[in-house]
Amino acid sequence: MKNFASLIQNRRSTRRFTEQLLSPEQVASILRAALMAPSSKHKNPWQFVVVEDKEMLSQLSHCKPHGATFLAGCALAVVVLANVMESDVWIEDASIAAIYMQLQAEDLGLGSCWCQIRNRQDADGQDAAQYVRSLLHIPYQLEVLSVIGFGYKARPNTPLDEEQLLWEKVHLGHYQLPSDTTNTEV
Numbered sequence: 001m002k003n004f005a006s007l008i009q010n011r012r013s014t015r016r017f018t019e020q021l022l023s024p025e026q027v028a029s030i031l032r033a034a035l036m037a038p039s040s041k042h043k044n045p046w047q048f049v050v051v052e053d054k055e056m057l058s059q060l061s062h063c064k065p066h067g068a069t070f071l072a073g074c075a076l077a078v079v080v081l082a083n084v085m086e087s088d089v090w091i092e093d094a095s096i097a098a099i100y101m102q103l104q105a106e107d108l109g110l111g112s113c114w115c116q117i118r119n120r121q122d123a124d125g126q127d128a129a130q131y132v133r134s135l136l137h138i139p140y141q142l143e144v145l146s147v148i149g150f151g152y153k154a155r156p157n158t159p160l161d162e163e164q165l166l167w168e169k170v171h172l173g174h175y176q177l178p179s180d181t182t183n184t185e186v
């Protein structure tokens with residue numbers, strides 16, 4: 001296991017994967033991370049659909065015209081769902097579970113990428129969430145947040161560049177307008 005600082009620096013979106021399948025232990029480890037994610041009032045409003053079937057992965061890759069193609073080449077996709085009746089902050093809860101899975105994958109030396117579904121349309125202008133719902137028989141009360149694709153990285157990630165971090169987004173003590181040059185020394 002890497003230390004956390006290097007884990008988050010090395011986690012980059014992976015959209016090209018080898019053909020190698022994940023072991024049942026690796027899949028379980030990724031799902032375990034999701035189930036360990038914190039949620040508001042501990043309501044755990046999320047649900048996860050695990051997809052490893054190549055034909056289904058290919059169909060998922062058509063859920064929207066851009067940014068989903070990589071799903072066809074991954075070994076595993078986890079569809080992240082949440083019950084909107086169970087939590088008013090389901091987006092936050094489900095997003096945290098999703099990033100937990102991505103960080104766990106990185107820790108296992110695997111690649112992953114988020115495919116946004118909520119608020120996206122398929123090629124016919126129809127709701128991408130509805131496309132995914134029909135494909136996987138997901139009941140209407142469950143919203144589809146995203147599909148996270150996982151697999152062995154086809155090439156190593158380029159770690160995030162420390163020099164490129166947007167430290168100007170961090171405000172010390174009080175919010176500072178970009179023009180406010182007083183008190184900007186860290």
Ligand SMILES: Cc1cc2nc3c(=O)[nH]c(=O)nc-3n(C[C@H](O)[C@H](O)[C@H](O)COP(=O)(O)O)c2cc1C
Pocket residue numbers: 011012013014015066067068070113114115116117
């Ligand atoms: C909420 C969210 C939605 C995203 N949606 C997509 C997507 O639909 N397709 C895709 O290829 N990448 C998607 N990404 C990955 C981002 O493009 C990526 O995280 C960003 O460009 C930063 O690159 P990095 O992950 O390599 O650091 C998404 C990431 C987030 C957090």
